[in-house]
Amino acid sequence: MGITVLLWGFSWVVMKQLSHLIGPFDLVASRYAIGFLALLAMLLVSRQPLRCPPFWLTVGTALFQTTAFQCLAQFALVAGGAGHVVMLSYTMPFWVLLFAWALLGERPAPAHMVGFVLAALGLVCVIAPWRGLGGMLSSLLALAGGASWGVGVVLTKRLFLRHKVNVMTLTAWQMLLGALFTLPLALWMPQMAPHWGAQLVLGLLYMGVLASAVGWGLWMMVVRRVSATVAGMSALGVPVLTIILAWLLLNEHPTWLDISGAALMMAGLVVVTLAPARGRRPAR
Template identity: 30%
Template sequence: MEQTDRRALIAAGVTVVLWASAFVAIRHAVLSYSPGALALGRMLAGSLTLLVILLARREGLPPRAAWPGIAVSGVLWFGIYMIALNWGEQEVDAGTAAMVVNIGPIIIALLSGLFLAEGFPRRLLIGMAVSFTGAVVVGFSMSEGGGASVLGVALCVVAAVTWAIATIVQKPALRHASALQVTTFGCLIGAVVCLPFAGQLISQAAEAPLSATLNLVYLGVFPTALAFTTWAYALARTTAGKMGATTYVVPAIVIVMAWALLGETPTWLALAGGALCLAGVAVSRRRAA
């Protein structure tokens, strides 16, 4: 059991690092690709990567019992979430987007307590409160000021809600199918949802610089194909509430990556917020004595 817990923790760690790197890649890609085109390109790159791995491992179609969860999570998370987040980040500054989207783990904890019988562990709730405070502090430190776009905030709320619901329906599907199967077919369904943007993707890919297209492919292969599979692997081995809380590590990692890769020196406020995020995750995942 301890070895399984360690593997799940490592898988969760891979997920949060790659999801953090996605914020850096998206910053470059959205300069050349519209929200829908970026989502479709990311899903196509991710689907192709996952299909190759699925065939290499000789895993077939998921059992029938897994399909409802795969279908719903595919539409909501791999489809609507991706479009809403890309669009929302064009309408509001990064700080506002980070603060709004980070209500997602809180919704996950509430829904998992109500529908997955996970309850409401005191340590989890305290840890999430600390981490959310840290995310808000990070958001304020990144905010550009001025009035926030109502449309942008609404899109970020849509992203948070679809992520939360998708997590809750994905968890039962993982009892019947492997993490690779759930992720592969969810990604394929997401690509189908994004197909209306195929024309935009083709025209924009013809004009986009190579660096932007490479960022799009990176988003599909690593933060999507690999990170969503490690997420599903870890989710199958822990509670949805704890997995949601773990994602509060992302803002802290984004600060470090932006510092190292983009030369964006963090403020003391950002560092303090990142420390709160990490402290909250540590509390939420700590076992009761």
Template identity: 30%
Template sequence: MVWPTLALLFNAAVWGLSWWPLRLLRDMGVHPLWANVGLFSIGCAVLLLWRPQALGQVRRTPVLWAMALASGGVNAAFNWGVSIGEVVRVVLLFYLMPVWTALLAWLWLGERPGLGGLLRVGLALGGAALVLQPEGGAWPLPRSLADVLGLLGGLGFACNSVLVRRFAPVTRDEGRALAMLMGCVGVSLVLALALGPLTGMHWVPALPPVQPPWMALLGLTALAFLAGNLAYQHGASRLPANVTAVVMLTEVVFAALSAVWIGAEPLSGRTLLGGGLIVMAALLATLAPARVGRGAQPAAKANRRTSASSSASS
């Protein structure tokens, strides 16, 4: 159990630290949306070389297009948010997944939240209120684009998770993985093209004469994401699904510590308390017994079957 756990910790560290290279790329002139296009295009190329039949699955299975859209929204929102805002706030707001998952599972899977589900939603909302509330005591509302992106990223991730649970029996691992990667490229590309004229966003920066070119950093970051993905496959295939989910919550710790240490971000007592409530809600959600809704299979089985695609939307 040691090596699989370490593999999952490595994957959590990759995603917890992902804000750093994204900000370096931003400082070199690469907008986070265009960075997404490059990073996940490399992932698509690698997967197609390994499993070329996955493209046919995506073309023949319309439900994978919905998964692609949800996954693309997750990565566009999360990577953009951590690039421009306070990392800890964005990551914590992203982990409001118990709220969105309970709502979507009720609407799409027919799973009514029980007392435990309502408790988790209450904990998560209370934590979000503490994180979002300004010092003056005004209403706890998002106060920046980064806050909004963190919330949207968590909503997209919950949407993607529910779709995976609902349609895992009629899709294959490599098809879901490719759809999610293609969605990451497609959604970021559309947003970049649409917002470019309004924001002056350039699709490619000038190559600096002295500093290492941004393409080298982009390639190294893509390799790190790929290594994290492979580590996730190794760990998730050898550990129970609930253990995997608990270990992956360490992403919050990696993000918080690195933001304070490398980014010199402040970490207030209110943020710590609110973050603790959000993490507790997510932890309780991972330890809750699986409930099978209409057309869904047990969560643990679904998670094992979709391990190849889950980290694409981490």
């Protein structure tokens, strides 16, 4: 998960650098297409199975977690929200908690709740809603993106609980379906024309191969090995790292609220990760 956080945290810096070179939906479709091709090559070389995992759970995961999260965040920006509005997407661990409790029977332990309260306070500090959240539409779109991620995590966990699935094969199908689901938006939504050059090519390779193919593959391994609640909570490491990288690489100086929020989110992550897990209630 640490490597995943590094890859995804840096990807937000890369996306900001590419924002003046390619349209947002072209970027999402391209990264998933490149990720699929990279994973397909690895599957062929290693002679691993190409057959699609259980179809409907695979489609549901791709639709909610791979596609909707990214596209709703982009819609939030297109709708006029400020950049920190997209941070509302990172309410996703709290959506995961609700959905995992309702659908998987993962009851949070008291220590989990302490960690979630710390992380929630940290997220509030970073979002700073008293400064304004932009338009209502963009805020709702960002929240919907976080909820979509939550549904996708729970569907992924259910897939691993019910079926024996090859992680690399599942990730490849996630990339392929994500590219296909995003393609209509890339074709129909008004966007700037791509400005091709070395920076755009290198950025797309990073987003496709490292952030998508490798990052999503590692994320699937995390979801398979730990509870959906802990997996969702661990994703909060991404905005924490993004704040640090934006400070070091983009000269975006964090406020004291940003620093306090990052510290609280990290404290919440530590508490949730070290907390003893409760057993799941018997499935119906």
